[in-house]
Structures are given as C-alpha cells and as structure tokens.
Amino acid sequence: EAQVTQNPRYLITVTGKKLTVTCSQNMNHEYMSWYRQDPGLGLRQIYYSMNVEVTDKGDVPEGYKVSRKEKRNFPLILESPSPNQTSLYFCASSFTSGTTQYFGPGTRLTVL
Amino acid sequence: QKEVEQNSGPLSVPEGAIASLNCTYSDRGSQSFFWYRQYSGKSPELIMFIYSNGDKEDGRFTAQLNKASQYVSLLIRDSQPSDSATYLCAVPAYSGAGSYQLTFGKGTKLSVIP
Numbered sequence: 001e002a003q004v005t006q007n008p009r010y011l012i013t014v015t016g017k018k019l020t021v022t023c024s025q026n027m028n029h030e031y032m033s034w035y036r037q038d039p040g041l042g043l044r045q046i047y048y049s050m051n052v053e054v055t056d057k058g059d060v061p062e063g064y065k066v067s068r069k070e071k072r073n074f075p076l077i078l079e080s081p082s083p084n085q086t087s088l089y090f091c092a093s094s095f096t097s098g099t100t101q102y103f104g105p106g107t108r109l110t111v112l
Numbered sequence: 113q114k115e116v117e118q119n120s121g122p123l124s125v126p127e128g129a130i131a132s133l134n135c136t137y138s139d140r141g142s143q144s145f146f147w148y149r150q151y152s153g154k155s156p157e158l159i160m161f162i163y164s165n166g167d168k169e170d171g172r173f174t175a176q177l178n179k180a181s182q183y184v185s186l187l188i189r190d191s192q193p194s195d196s197a198t199y200l201c202a203v204p205a206y207s208g209a210g211s212y213q214l215t216f217g218k219g220t221k222l223s224v225i226p
Contacts, residue, residue, distance in 0.1 A: 033214075040218070041218070042200075042216055042217065042218035042219060043156070043200070043216040045213060045214075048213065050211055056211075058213070088153075090155055090156070097204075097210075097211045097212045097213065098144070098204035098211075098212025098213075098214065099144075099204075100146065100158050100161060101146075101158075101202075101214055102158075103155035103156050103157070104155060105154075105155050106153075106154070106155050
C-alpha cells in the first residue's frame, strides 16, 4: 500500500529534551515536506526537500532541523524543544514539488 | 508573500443541499489548484485538483476555476453529514530554482446538518 508513515503518533516531552520524529514514504517520491498545524494558523511549512541531500527552509524553520540521507526518509529533529513547538505535525511527499502531496497520519507533540 | 484566502466558516448547510466553498489566490502565475479535505485530528486528503479554466466534476464534487479572477471554488452536491470537515485550498507558488511550494489556505469548516 502506498503510504507516508510517521512515528511516533503522539509524544509528550519536556523542554530541552532532544527528539526526532521519523517520516518514511514508499512511493519513490522526490519531494518531501514537514508542516505544523496550529488552530487559527493553518498548515505552515517547516522544511522541505527536493531530493536526497537537498533541503531548504520553509516558512517556520526556527528550532527545527531535517536531513535527507535516503530518498524514502525525512526525519524532523527538535534539538531543544520548547512549549511553543507544541503542535500537530504532518509529513508529506509528492512526485515532484508543486504536485499532489500525500500526507502522513500526523504526530501530536506536547512540550511541557 | 504568496497568499491563499478562504472564509474560515463555519459554513452550515442542510443535508442534501449544495455546499459552496471559495478560495482566492494572489499569484497570477499559478497553474494548478488543489482541494483537500481534513477531518478533525486527521491528515489532509486530496479530493480534487484542477488546472484548466472552467469546471471539473468528480462524483458529487465540482471544482471551478477562474484564472482571470484568481478564484477557485468547490461545490459539493447532495451534501451528507460525512462531508462535515475542513476543506483546504492549496496553490503551488514558484519559490525559485525550479521548485514550487504548496501554499495552503487556512481552510473552511463545513458542517452538514442532518
């Protein structure tokens, strides 16, 4: 089944404790992206990757890191999480940029 | 800053009626347009895309595009309670070096009343 998977689905952590949210797709897509979604603010792009080893900042990159060492994986790293990073996070992938994006199931993160 | 604007709603329609959702965008160069549906707490899922002026129909859904007016709409005929969700409009915006980033509107919340 073609899909985008994310783990964990739910995470409660404390300020400053490094965490990684994994994202994997099995559709051989070149383009992958991370979004956060907050009430009233909609989906905002954090980082995106056009292909392996090619990443760039989205609209809200502060406090996040990404890497793209393999085509299928695009992990999101929070080196020192803060409460303002409490949000619902989505990973998405598409064949190329600007085409239909397929979303993972989401990760609900709470930073205390 | 490329913008995509939607009425936040909520838009309430009775079951069986036509729901009309609207979206305007600022980038005149945009060529394709996407409508996603998102149930509460779930991920967005694609329901329609359109790239030509005019109408595109898929079952109970019709997307309408008017590039001159920079306006795209989604009509849902014979609305069902299961259509109650937030509908997101997304428009690719050119961001340089051959890349396009999808810009999402904040979504319109639709409520279909039985």
